[in-house]
Amino acid sequence: MTGYLDRLPDPDDRFRLFCFHHAGAGASTFAGWARALGPQLAVYPVQLPGREGRVAEPAFTDFGRLVDGVTTALTPWLTGxxxxxxxxxxxxxxxxLARRQVTRGHPPVALLVAAYPDPRTGPPLSVAGLDDREVIELLIRVGGMSEVLRRYPDWAGAAVRLLRADLAALHSQGPTPDRPLPIPIRAYAGSADPLVRATQIAGWAGHTASSFxxxxxxxxxxxxxxSGAALHADIVAELGALGAARSSTPGSR
Structure with a gap:
Protein backbone atom coordinates (compact mmCIF):
# COMPACT_ATOMS: atom_id res chain seq x y z
CA MET A 1 0.00 0.00 0.00
CA THR A 2 1.32 3.45 -0.91
CA GLY A 3 0.09 5.39 2.10
CA TYR A 4 -2.53 7.35 0.18
CA LEU A 5 -5.22 5.06 1.61
CA ASP A 6 -5.31 3.56 5.09
CA ARG A 7 -6.67 0.27 3.76
CA LEU A 8 -7.11 -1.61 0.51
CA PRO A 9 -10.54 -1.09 -1.05
CA ASP A 10 -12.81 -4.10 -0.98
CA PRO A 11 -13.36 -5.54 -4.49
CA ASP A 12 -16.99 -6.07 -3.50
CA ASP A 13 -17.66 -2.38 -2.77
CA ARG A 14 -20.91 -1.29 -4.39
CA PHE A 15 -19.99 2.40 -4.51
CA ARG A 16 -16.73 4.06 -3.46
CA LEU A 17 -16.28 7.66 -2.36
CA PHE A 18 -12.72 9.01 -2.36
CA CYS A 19 -12.31 12.13 -0.20
CA PHE A 20 -9.62 14.79 -0.57
CA HIS A 21 -8.81 17.13 2.32
CA HIS A 22 -8.24 20.89 2.41
CA ALA A 23 -4.84 22.63 2.45
CA GLY A 24 -2.83 22.21 5.62
CA ALA A 25 -4.97 19.30 6.76
CA GLY A 26 -4.92 15.51 6.52
CA ALA A 27 -7.20 12.54 5.99
CA SER A 28 -8.33 12.66 9.62
CA THR A 29 -10.62 15.53 8.65
CA PHE A 30 -12.92 12.80 7.33
CA ALA A 31 -12.95 10.79 10.56
CA GLY A 32 -16.43 9.42 11.09
CA TRP A 33 -17.49 9.72 7.46
CA ALA A 34 -17.42 5.96 6.84
CA ARG A 35 -19.87 5.43 9.69
CA ALA A 36 -22.04 8.40 8.69
CA LEU A 37 -22.26 7.50 4.99
CA GLY A 38 -22.38 3.73 5.23
CA PRO A 39 -23.45 1.18 4.31
CA GLN A 40 -24.44 2.75 1.00
CA LEU A 41 -20.97 4.15 0.36
CA ALA A 42 -17.48 2.81 1.03
CA VAL A 43 -15.53 5.90 2.10
CA TYR A 44 -11.80 6.21 1.42
CA PRO A 45 -10.09 9.37 2.74
CA VAL A 46 -6.97 10.13 0.72
CA GLN A 47 -3.83 11.01 2.71
CA LEU A 48 -1.34 13.25 0.95
CA PRO A 49 2.38 13.20 1.83
CA GLY A 50 3.77 15.52 4.48
CA ARG A 51 1.13 15.12 7.21
CA GLU A 52 -0.19 12.84 9.92
CA GLY A 53 1.02 9.30 9.23
CA ARG A 54 3.09 10.55 6.27
CA VAL A 55 4.74 13.47 8.06
CA ALA A 56 8.22 12.14 7.30
CA GLU A 57 7.59 12.49 3.55
CA PRO A 58 7.95 15.88 1.85
CA ALA A 59 4.73 17.54 0.82
CA PHE A 60 4.33 18.21 -2.89
CA THR A 61 4.75 21.81 -3.97
CA ASP A 62 4.03 21.10 -7.64
CA PHE A 63 0.42 20.43 -8.55
CA GLY A 64 1.20 18.26 -11.56
CA ARG A 65 3.40 15.95 -9.51
CA LEU A 66 0.73 15.84 -6.80
CA VAL A 67 -1.90 14.73 -9.31
CA ASP A 68 0.53 12.19 -10.77
CA GLY A 69 1.12 10.66 -7.33
CA VAL A 70 -2.56 10.44 -6.50
CA THR A 71 -3.45 9.05 -9.92
CA THR A 72 -0.81 6.32 -9.75
CA ALA A 73 -1.89 5.28 -6.27
CA LEU A 74 -5.65 5.25 -6.86
CA THR A 75 -5.99 4.06 -10.47
CA PRO A 76 -6.46 0.37 -9.56
CA TRP A 77 -9.49 1.34 -7.44
CA LEU A 78 -11.11 3.91 -9.74
CA THR A 79 -13.38 1.34 -11.31
CA GLY A 80 -17.07 0.53 -11.26
CA LEU A 97 -8.21 13.47 -11.17
CA ALA A 98 -11.72 13.37 -12.64
CA ARG A 99 -10.43 14.88 -15.90
CA ARG A 100 -7.74 12.23 -16.15
CA GLN A 101 -10.24 9.48 -15.52
CA VAL A 102 -12.61 10.84 -18.16
CA THR A 103 -9.72 10.75 -20.65
CA ARG A 104 -8.95 7.17 -19.65
CA GLY A 105 -12.54 6.10 -20.11
CA HIS A 106 -13.22 5.39 -16.43
CA PRO A 107 -15.03 8.53 -15.23
CA PRO A 108 -16.52 8.90 -11.76
CA VAL A 109 -20.28 8.86 -11.33
CA ALA A 110 -20.00 12.42 -10.00
CA LEU A 111 -17.57 15.09 -8.84
CA LEU A 112 -18.38 16.70 -5.49
CA VAL A 113 -16.64 20.00 -4.71
CA ALA A 114 -16.82 22.12 -1.57
CA ALA A 115 -15.51 25.51 -0.43
CA TYR A 116 -13.57 26.15 -3.64
CA PRO A 117 -14.36 28.67 -6.39
CA ASP A 118 -14.60 28.20 -10.12
CA PRO A 119 -11.06 26.93 -10.96
CA ARG A 120 -10.77 29.48 -13.75
CA THR A 121 -10.50 32.20 -11.09
CA GLY A 122 -7.52 30.62 -9.32
CA PRO A 123 -7.03 29.57 -5.68
CA PRO A 124 -8.93 31.62 -3.07
CA LEU A 125 -6.00 32.05 -0.70
CA SER A 126 -2.37 33.12 -0.84
CA VAL A 127 0.02 33.61 2.07
CA ALA A 128 2.78 35.16 -0.02
CA GLY A 129 4.18 38.15 1.84
CA LEU A 130 2.78 37.03 5.21
CA ASP A 131 5.10 36.10 8.04
CA ASP A 132 4.46 32.97 10.11
CA ARG A 133 2.63 34.86 12.85
CA GLU A 134 0.23 36.34 10.32
CA VAL A 135 -0.36 32.92 8.75
CA ILE A 136 -1.14 31.45 12.18
CA GLU A 137 -3.71 34.18 12.83
CA LEU A 138 -5.24 33.51 9.41
CA LEU A 139 -5.48 29.79 10.13
CA ILE A 140 -7.18 30.46 13.45
CA ARG A 141 -9.63 32.86 11.80
CA VAL A 142 -10.79 30.35 9.18
CA GLY A 143 -10.89 27.48 11.66
CA GLY A 144 -7.88 25.57 10.35
CA MET A 145 -5.94 25.81 13.61
CA SER A 146 -6.85 25.90 17.29
CA GLU A 147 -5.84 28.95 19.31
CA VAL A 148 -4.17 26.50 21.70
CA LEU A 149 -1.39 26.02 19.15
CA ARG A 150 -0.15 29.53 19.88
CA ARG A 151 1.38 28.00 23.01
CA TYR A 152 3.29 25.39 20.99
CA PRO A 153 5.52 27.17 18.45
CA ASP A 154 7.01 23.96 17.05
CA TRP A 155 3.60 22.53 16.18
CA ALA A 156 2.35 25.85 14.88
CA GLY A 157 5.46 26.22 12.73
CA ALA A 158 4.95 22.76 11.24
CA ALA A 159 1.34 23.63 10.41
CA VAL A 160 2.43 26.83 8.69
CA ARG A 161 5.09 25.03 6.63
CA LEU A 162 2.55 22.45 5.49
CA LEU A 163 0.03 25.12 4.51
CA ARG A 164 2.68 27.00 2.55
CA ALA A 165 3.62 23.80 0.67
CA ASP A 166 -0.01 22.99 -0.17
CA LEU A 167 -0.71 26.52 -1.37
CA ALA A 168 2.48 26.49 -3.46
CA ALA A 169 1.15 23.38 -5.18
CA LEU A 170 -2.25 24.98 -5.77
CA HIS A 171 -0.71 28.12 -7.25
CA SER A 172 1.49 26.06 -9.59
CA GLN A 173 -1.53 24.83 -11.58
CA GLY A 174 -1.72 25.55 -15.26
CA PRO A 175 -4.83 26.85 -17.02
CA THR A 176 -8.01 24.85 -16.51
CA PRO A 177 -9.05 22.97 -19.69
CA ASP A 178 -12.01 24.55 -21.47
CA ARG A 179 -13.83 21.31 -22.26
CA PRO A 180 -16.61 20.64 -19.71
CA LEU A 181 -16.63 17.29 -17.94
CA PRO A 182 -19.30 14.82 -19.10
CA ILE A 183 -20.23 14.02 -15.49
CA PRO A 184 -22.51 15.68 -12.91
CA ILE A 185 -21.00 18.16 -10.48
CA ARG A 186 -22.43 18.78 -7.02
CA ALA A 187 -21.05 21.81 -5.20
CA TYR A 188 -21.27 22.91 -1.56
CA ALA A 189 -20.70 26.30 0.05
CA GLY A 190 -20.53 27.54 3.63
CA SER A 191 -22.95 30.37 4.38
CA ALA A 192 -20.33 32.26 6.42
CA ASP A 193 -17.19 31.25 4.53
CA PRO A 194 -14.70 34.17 4.81
CA LEU A 195 -12.66 32.94 1.83
CA VAL A 196 -15.15 31.82 -0.82
CA ARG A 197 -18.65 33.08 -1.60
CA ALA A 198 -21.40 30.83 -2.90
CA THR A 199 -21.57 32.92 -6.08
CA GLN A 200 -17.94 32.02 -6.78
CA ILE A 201 -18.61 28.33 -6.24
CA ALA A 202 -21.57 28.53 -8.62
CA GLY A 203 -19.02 28.96 -11.42
CA TRP A 204 -18.40 25.21 -11.30
CA ALA A 205 -21.56 24.94 -13.42
CA GLY A 206 -19.40 25.87 -16.39
CA HIS A 207 -17.24 22.79 -15.90
CA THR A 208 -19.89 20.16 -16.58
CA ALA A 209 -21.79 19.15 -19.69
CA SER A 210 -24.08 17.18 -17.40
CA SER A 211 -26.11 18.38 -14.42
CA PHE A 212 -25.04 20.84 -11.72
CA SER A 227 -23.01 20.94 9.16
CA GLY A 228 -21.67 17.41 8.83
CA ALA A 229 -25.01 15.67 9.25
CA ALA A 230 -26.68 17.77 6.55
CA LEU A 231 -23.72 17.35 4.20
CA HIS A 232 -23.61 13.59 4.71
CA ALA A 233 -27.34 13.24 4.12
CA ASP A 234 -27.11 15.23 0.90
CA ILE A 235 -24.15 13.23 -0.39
CA VAL A 236 -25.94 9.94 0.27
CA ALA A 237 -29.09 11.18 -1.47
CA GLU A 238 -27.28 12.64 -4.48
CA LEU A 239 -24.95 9.72 -5.06
CA GLY A 240 -27.76 7.27 -4.46
CA ALA A 241 -29.78 8.88 -7.23
CA LEU A 242 -26.86 9.31 -9.60
CA GLY A 243 -25.54 5.82 -8.96
CA ALA A 244 -28.93 4.29 -9.60
CA ALA A 245 -29.21 6.22 -12.86
CA ARG A 246 -25.79 5.05 -14.00
CA SER A 247 -26.39 1.43 -13.05
CA SER A 248 -29.53 1.42 -15.19
CA THR A 249 -27.60 2.65 -18.23
CA PRO A 250 -26.78 -0.13 -20.71
CA GLY A 251 -23.12 -1.11 -20.48
CA SER A 252 -22.56 0.47 -17.04
CA ARG A 253 -20.99 -1.50 -14.21
Missing amino acids: RYALYGHSMGAALAAA RLRTLPGGHLFHRE
Missing part, protein backbone atom coordinates in the same frame (compact mmCIF):
# COMPACT_ATOMS: atom_id res chain seq x y z
CA ARG A 81 -19.24 3.06 -9.42
CA TYR A 82 -17.20 5.66 -7.58
CA ALA A 83 -17.28 9.40 -6.87
CA LEU A 84 -14.75 12.03 -5.83
CA TYR A 85 -15.28 14.57 -3.03
CA GLY A 86 -12.86 17.43 -2.46
CA HIS A 87 -12.92 20.18 0.15
CA SER A 88 -11.15 23.45 -0.77
CA MET A 89 -7.72 22.41 -2.12
CA GLY A 90 -9.14 18.89 -2.32
CA ALA A 91 -11.73 20.10 -4.81
CA ALA A 92 -9.03 21.22 -7.25
CA LEU A 93 -7.28 17.88 -6.84
CA ALA A 94 -10.47 15.85 -7.24
CA ALA A 95 -11.37 17.79 -10.40
CA ALA A 96 -7.94 17.18 -11.92
CA ARG A 213 -26.36 21.63 -8.27
CA LEU A 214 -25.14 23.99 -5.57
CA ARG A 215 -26.16 23.74 -1.93
CA THR A 216 -25.24 26.26 0.78
CA LEU A 217 -24.91 24.92 4.32
CA PRO A 218 -24.48 26.75 7.63
CA GLY A 219 -20.87 27.35 8.61
CA GLY A 220 -17.57 28.84 7.52
CA HIS A 221 -14.82 27.59 5.23
CA LEU A 222 -14.74 24.27 7.08
CA PHE A 223 -18.53 23.97 7.22
CA HIS A 224 -18.27 20.18 7.04
CA ARG A 225 -17.45 20.33 10.76
CA GLU A 226 -20.53 22.37 11.65
Whole structure:
Protein backbone atom coordinates (compact mmCIF):
# COMPACT_ATOMS: atom_id res chain seq x y z
CA MET A 1 0.00 0.00 0.00
CA THR A 2 1.32 3.45 -0.91
CA GLY A 3 0.09 5.39 2.10
CA TYR A 4 -2.53 7.35 0.18
CA LEU A 5 -5.22 5.06 1.61
CA ASP A 6 -5.31 3.56 5.09
CA ARG A 7 -6.67 0.27 3.76
CA LEU A 8 -7.11 -1.61 0.51
CA PRO A 9 -10.54 -1.09 -1.05
CA ASP A 10 -12.81 -4.10 -0.98
CA PRO A 11 -13.36 -5.54 -4.49
CA ASP A 12 -16.99 -6.07 -3.50
CA ASP A 13 -17.66 -2.38 -2.77
CA ARG A 14 -20.91 -1.29 -4.39
CA PHE A 15 -19.99 2.40 -4.51
CA ARG A 16 -16.73 4.06 -3.46
CA LEU A 17 -16.28 7.66 -2.36
CA PHE A 18 -12.72 9.01 -2.36
CA CYS A 19 -12.31 12.13 -0.20
CA PHE A 20 -9.62 14.79 -0.57
CA HIS A 21 -8.81 17.13 2.32
CA HIS A 22 -8.24 20.89 2.41
CA ALA A 23 -4.84 22.63 2.45
CA GLY A 24 -2.83 22.21 5.62
CA ALA A 25 -4.97 19.30 6.76
CA GLY A 26 -4.92 15.51 6.52
CA ALA A 27 -7.20 12.54 5.99
CA SER A 28 -8.33 12.66 9.62
CA THR A 29 -10.62 15.53 8.65
CA PHE A 30 -12.92 12.80 7.33
CA ALA A 31 -12.95 10.79 10.56
CA GLY A 32 -16.43 9.42 11.09
CA TRP A 33 -17.49 9.72 7.46
CA ALA A 34 -17.42 5.96 6.84
CA ARG A 35 -19.87 5.43 9.69
CA ALA A 36 -22.04 8.40 8.69
CA LEU A 37 -22.26 7.50 4.99
CA GLY A 38 -22.38 3.73 5.23
CA PRO A 39 -23.45 1.18 4.31
CA GLN A 40 -24.44 2.75 1.00
CA LEU A 41 -20.97 4.15 0.36
CA ALA A 42 -17.48 2.81 1.03
CA VAL A 43 -15.53 5.90 2.10
CA TYR A 44 -11.80 6.21 1.42
CA PRO A 45 -10.09 9.37 2.74
CA VAL A 46 -6.97 10.13 0.72
CA GLN A 47 -3.83 11.01 2.71
CA LEU A 48 -1.34 13.25 0.95
CA PRO A 49 2.38 13.20 1.83
CA GLY A 50 3.77 15.52 4.48
CA ARG A 51 1.13 15.12 7.21
CA GLU A 52 -0.19 12.84 9.92
CA GLY A 53 1.02 9.30 9.23
CA ARG A 54 3.09 10.55 6.27
CA VAL A 55 4.74 13.47 8.06
CA ALA A 56 8.22 12.14 7.30
CA GLU A 57 7.59 12.49 3.55
CA PRO A 58 7.95 15.88 1.85
CA ALA A 59 4.73 17.54 0.82
CA PHE A 60 4.33 18.21 -2.89
CA THR A 61 4.75 21.81 -3.97
CA ASP A 62 4.03 21.10 -7.64
CA PHE A 63 0.42 20.43 -8.55
CA GLY A 64 1.20 18.26 -11.56
CA ARG A 65 3.40 15.95 -9.51
CA LEU A 66 0.73 15.84 -6.80
CA VAL A 67 -1.90 14.73 -9.31
CA ASP A 68 0.53 12.19 -10.77
CA GLY A 69 1.12 10.66 -7.33
CA VAL A 70 -2.56 10.44 -6.50
CA THR A 71 -3.45 9.05 -9.92
CA THR A 72 -0.81 6.32 -9.75
CA ALA A 73 -1.89 5.28 -6.27
CA LEU A 74 -5.65 5.25 -6.86
CA THR A 75 -5.99 4.06 -10.47
CA PRO A 76 -6.46 0.37 -9.56
CA TRP A 77 -9.49 1.34 -7.44
CA LEU A 78 -11.11 3.91 -9.74
CA THR A 79 -13.38 1.34 -11.31
CA GLY A 80 -17.07 0.53 -11.26
CA ARG A 81 -19.24 3.06 -9.42
CA TYR A 82 -17.20 5.66 -7.58
CA ALA A 83 -17.28 9.40 -6.87
CA LEU A 84 -14.75 12.03 -5.83
CA TYR A 85 -15.28 14.57 -3.03
CA GLY A 86 -12.86 17.43 -2.46
CA HIS A 87 -12.92 20.18 0.15
CA SER A 88 -11.15 23.45 -0.77
CA MET A 89 -7.72 22.41 -2.12
CA GLY A 90 -9.14 18.89 -2.32
CA ALA A 91 -11.73 20.10 -4.81
CA ALA A 92 -9.03 21.22 -7.25
CA LEU A 93 -7.28 17.88 -6.84
CA ALA A 94 -10.47 15.85 -7.24
CA ALA A 95 -11.37 17.79 -10.40
CA ALA A 96 -7.94 17.18 -11.92
CA LEU A 97 -8.21 13.47 -11.17
CA ALA A 98 -11.72 13.37 -12.64
CA ARG A 99 -10.43 14.88 -15.90
CA ARG A 100 -7.74 12.23 -16.15
CA GLN A 101 -10.24 9.48 -15.52
CA VAL A 102 -12.61 10.84 -18.16
CA THR A 103 -9.72 10.75 -20.65
CA ARG A 104 -8.95 7.17 -19.65
CA GLY A 105 -12.54 6.10 -20.11
CA HIS A 106 -13.22 5.39 -16.43
CA PRO A 107 -15.03 8.53 -15.23
CA PRO A 108 -16.52 8.90 -11.76
CA VAL A 109 -20.28 8.86 -11.33
CA ALA A 110 -20.00 12.42 -10.00
CA LEU A 111 -17.57 15.09 -8.84
CA LEU A 112 -18.38 16.70 -5.49
CA VAL A 113 -16.64 20.00 -4.71
CA ALA A 114 -16.82 22.12 -1.57
CA ALA A 115 -15.51 25.51 -0.43
CA TYR A 116 -13.57 26.15 -3.64
CA PRO A 117 -14.36 28.67 -6.39
CA ASP A 118 -14.60 28.20 -10.12
CA PRO A 119 -11.06 26.93 -10.96
CA ARG A 120 -10.77 29.48 -13.75
CA THR A 121 -10.50 32.20 -11.09
CA GLY A 122 -7.52 30.62 -9.32
CA PRO A 123 -7.03 29.57 -5.68
CA PRO A 124 -8.93 31.62 -3.07
CA LEU A 125 -6.00 32.05 -0.70
CA SER A 126 -2.37 33.12 -0.84
CA VAL A 127 0.02 33.61 2.07
CA ALA A 128 2.78 35.16 -0.02
CA GLY A 129 4.18 38.15 1.84
CA LEU A 130 2.78 37.03 5.21
CA ASP A 131 5.10 36.10 8.04
CA ASP A 132 4.46 32.97 10.11
CA ARG A 133 2.63 34.86 12.85
CA GLU A 134 0.23 36.34 10.32
CA VAL A 135 -0.36 32.92 8.75
CA ILE A 136 -1.14 31.45 12.18
CA GLU A 137 -3.71 34.18 12.83
CA LEU A 138 -5.24 33.51 9.41
CA LEU A 139 -5.48 29.79 10.13
CA ILE A 140 -7.18 30.46 13.45
CA ARG A 141 -9.63 32.86 11.80
CA VAL A 142 -10.79 30.35 9.18
CA GLY A 143 -10.89 27.48 11.66
CA GLY A 144 -7.88 25.57 10.35
CA MET A 145 -5.94 25.81 13.61
CA SER A 146 -6.85 25.90 17.29
CA GLU A 147 -5.84 28.95 19.31
CA VAL A 148 -4.17 26.50 21.70
CA LEU A 149 -1.39 26.02 19.15
CA ARG A 150 -0.15 29.53 19.88
CA ARG A 151 1.38 28.00 23.01
CA TYR A 152 3.29 25.39 20.99
CA PRO A 153 5.52 27.17 18.45
CA ASP A 154 7.01 23.96 17.05
CA TRP A 155 3.60 22.53 16.18
CA ALA A 156 2.35 25.85 14.88
CA GLY A 157 5.46 26.22 12.73
CA ALA A 158 4.95 22.76 11.24
CA ALA A 159 1.34 23.63 10.41
CA VAL A 160 2.43 26.83 8.69
CA ARG A 161 5.09 25.03 6.63
CA LEU A 162 2.55 22.45 5.49
CA LEU A 163 0.03 25.12 4.51
CA ARG A 164 2.68 27.00 2.55
CA ALA A 165 3.62 23.80 0.67
CA ASP A 166 -0.01 22.99 -0.17
CA LEU A 167 -0.71 26.52 -1.37
CA ALA A 168 2.48 26.49 -3.46
CA ALA A 169 1.15 23.38 -5.18
CA LEU A 170 -2.25 24.98 -5.77
CA HIS A 171 -0.71 28.12 -7.25
CA SER A 172 1.49 26.06 -9.59
CA GLN A 173 -1.53 24.83 -11.58
CA GLY A 174 -1.72 25.55 -15.26
CA PRO A 175 -4.83 26.85 -17.02
CA THR A 176 -8.01 24.85 -16.51
CA PRO A 177 -9.05 22.97 -19.69
CA ASP A 178 -12.01 24.55 -21.47
CA ARG A 179 -13.83 21.31 -22.26
CA PRO A 180 -16.61 20.64 -19.71
CA LEU A 181 -16.63 17.29 -17.94
CA PRO A 182 -19.30 14.82 -19.10
CA ILE A 183 -20.23 14.02 -15.49
CA PRO A 184 -22.51 15.68 -12.91
CA ILE A 185 -21.00 18.16 -10.48
CA ARG A 186 -22.43 18.78 -7.02
CA ALA A 187 -21.05 21.81 -5.20
CA TYR A 188 -21.27 22.91 -1.56
CA ALA A 189 -20.70 26.30 0.05
CA GLY A 190 -20.53 27.54 3.63
CA SER A 191 -22.95 30.37 4.38
CA ALA A 192 -20.33 32.26 6.42
CA ASP A 193 -17.19 31.25 4.53
CA PRO A 194 -14.70 34.17 4.81
CA LEU A 195 -12.66 32.94 1.83
CA VAL A 196 -15.15 31.82 -0.82
CA ARG A 197 -18.65 33.08 -1.60
CA ALA A 198 -21.40 30.83 -2.90
CA THR A 199 -21.57 32.92 -6.08
CA GLN A 200 -17.94 32.02 -6.78
CA ILE A 201 -18.61 28.33 -6.24
CA ALA A 202 -21.57 28.53 -8.62
CA GLY A 203 -19.02 28.96 -11.42
CA TRP A 204 -18.40 25.21 -11.30
CA ALA A 205 -21.56 24.94 -13.42
CA GLY A 206 -19.40 25.87 -16.39
CA HIS A 207 -17.24 22.79 -15.90
CA THR A 208 -19.89 20.16 -16.58
CA ALA A 209 -21.79 19.15 -19.69
CA SER A 210 -24.08 17.18 -17.40
CA SER A 211 -26.11 18.38 -14.42
CA PHE A 212 -25.04 20.84 -11.72
CA ARG A 213 -26.36 21.63 -8.27
CA LEU A 214 -25.14 23.99 -5.57
CA ARG A 215 -26.16 23.74 -1.93
CA THR A 216 -25.24 26.26 0.78
CA LEU A 217 -24.91 24.92 4.32
CA PRO A 218 -24.48 26.75 7.63
CA GLY A 219 -20.87 27.35 8.61
CA GLY A 220 -17.57 28.84 7.52
CA HIS A 221 -14.82 27.59 5.23
CA LEU A 222 -14.74 24.27 7.08
CA PHE A 223 -18.53 23.97 7.22
CA HIS A 224 -18.27 20.18 7.04
CA ARG A 225 -17.45 20.33 10.76
CA GLU A 226 -20.53 22.37 11.65
CA SER A 227 -23.01 20.94 9.16
CA GLY A 228 -21.67 17.41 8.83
CA ALA A 229 -25.01 15.67 9.25
CA ALA A 230 -26.68 17.77 6.55
CA LEU A 231 -23.72 17.35 4.20
CA HIS A 232 -23.61 13.59 4.71
CA ALA A 233 -27.34 13.24 4.12
CA ASP A 234 -27.11 15.23 0.90
CA ILE A 235 -24.15 13.23 -0.39
CA VAL A 236 -25.94 9.94 0.27
CA ALA A 237 -29.09 11.18 -1.47
CA GLU A 238 -27.28 12.64 -4.48
CA LEU A 239 -24.95 9.72 -5.06
CA GLY A 240 -27.76 7.27 -4.46
CA ALA A 241 -29.78 8.88 -7.23
CA LEU A 242 -26.86 9.31 -9.60
CA GLY A 243 -25.54 5.82 -8.96
CA ALA A 244 -28.93 4.29 -9.60
CA ALA A 245 -29.21 6.22 -12.86
CA ARG A 246 -25.79 5.05 -14.00
CA SER A 247 -26.39 1.43 -13.05
CA SER A 248 -29.53 1.42 -15.19
CA THR A 249 -27.60 2.65 -18.23
CA PRO A 250 -26.78 -0.13 -20.71
CA GLY A 251 -23.12 -1.11 -20.48
CA SER A 252 -22.56 0.47 -17.04
CA ARG A 253 -20.99 -1.50 -14.21
